[in-house]
Amino acid sequence: MLHRIVALVLVLAPTVAEAQLCEGQSAAIAPDGRAFGHLPYGDAPESELVTLPSEYSVGNPCVVRADMLPDLLRLFAAAQGDPSVMGQLRALSCQRSIARQRSVFCRGETSSAADRAISVAPPGYSEHSTGYALDFAVRPANGCPDAEACMAATPAARWLRLNAPRFGFEQSFPGGNKQHVKWEPWHWRWVGASGSARGAPKARFVFARARRLYPADPGVVPLVVKFSAPPPLPTPVAPPPSRSKKKRR
Numbered sequence: 001m002l003h004r005i006v007a008l009v010l011v012l013a014p015t016v017a018e019a020q021l022c023e024g025q026s027a028a029i030a031p032d033g034r035a036f037g038h039l040p041y042g043d044a045p046e047s048e049l050v051t052l053p054s055e056y057s058v059g060n061p062c063v064v065r066a067d068m069l070p071d072l073l074r075l076f077a078a079a080q081g082d083p084s085v086m087g088q089l090r091a092l093s094c095q096r097s098i099a100r101q102r103s104v105f106c107r108g109e110t111s112s113a114a115d116r117a118i119s120v121a122p123p124g125y126s127e128h129s130t131g132y133a134l135d136f137a138v139r140p141a142n143g144c145p146d147a148e149a150c151m152a153a154t155p156a157a158r159w160l161r162l163n164a165p166r167f168g169f170e171q172s173f174p175g176g177n178k179q180h181v182k183w184e185p186w187h188w189r190w191v192g193a194s195g196s197a198r199g200a201p202k203a204r205f206v207f208a209r210a211r212r213l214y215p216a217d218p219g220v221v222p223l224v225v226k227f228s229a230p231p232p233l234p235t236p237v238a239p240p241p242s243r244s245k246k247k248r249r
């Protein structure tokens with residue numbers, strides 16, 4: 001009898017889904033699919049990836065989705081033309097495959113996976129794997145490390161906040177976000193300035209859950225067309241009496 005009760009308890013007990021992150025390290029999956037606060041994302045198809053011209057990046061070549069590249073180039077051109085930015089904006093880290101993310105995430109063996117997930121998304125849970133996200137950097141750094149408050153205070157980062165949304169970029173992890181991911185003023189994802197922009201529906205599908213549950217700030221606001229009552233027609237005024245008949249032309 002007892003073994004039947006034990007079997008019944010085991011069957012009825014709620015199963016907690018887990019994600020295998022590194023060897024011997026896993027994370028519990030939240031009901032909304034998150035691991036350590038980060039939402040799950042798949043790899044971008046290799047055939048859809050292109051490399052940003054090297055003058056706009058620092059470090060490794062910046063690889064992004066082809067659909068996002070025109071807007072990214074327009075953003076850099078606008079930033080270079082703005083005297084407050086002085087061409088200091090660069091792409092630091094762009095697409096990272098899940099395999100690459102695993103090697104980055106799993107090399108910090110001395111700390112716990114939960115601790116590492118504060119600053120690095122676990123493999124399979126990074127917006128970078130989609131090819132639609134990138135980290136910006138300000139160069140030369142002029143003594144300002146790539147740290148949140150310092151970067152956010154630079155004229156280039158302020159310009160980014162004001163202007164990036166019109167190029168279809170939004171800040172995924174604003175300060176105090178309800179997703180409980182660390183504030184990342186350098187991290188932006190592309191969703192297209194409008195839903196009809198080339199490639200935007202696909203990007204918006206990828207980020208649909210994130211955008212619905214944890215809106216970006218600043219975000220790309222949907223274009224809302226408001227229909228108001230049409231203005232009243234002017235009251236018709238009787239024409240003055242004509243003295244001479246003119247030919248209609």
Ligand SMILES: [Zn+2]
Nearest residue numbers: 128134135187
């Ligand atoms: Zn990032």
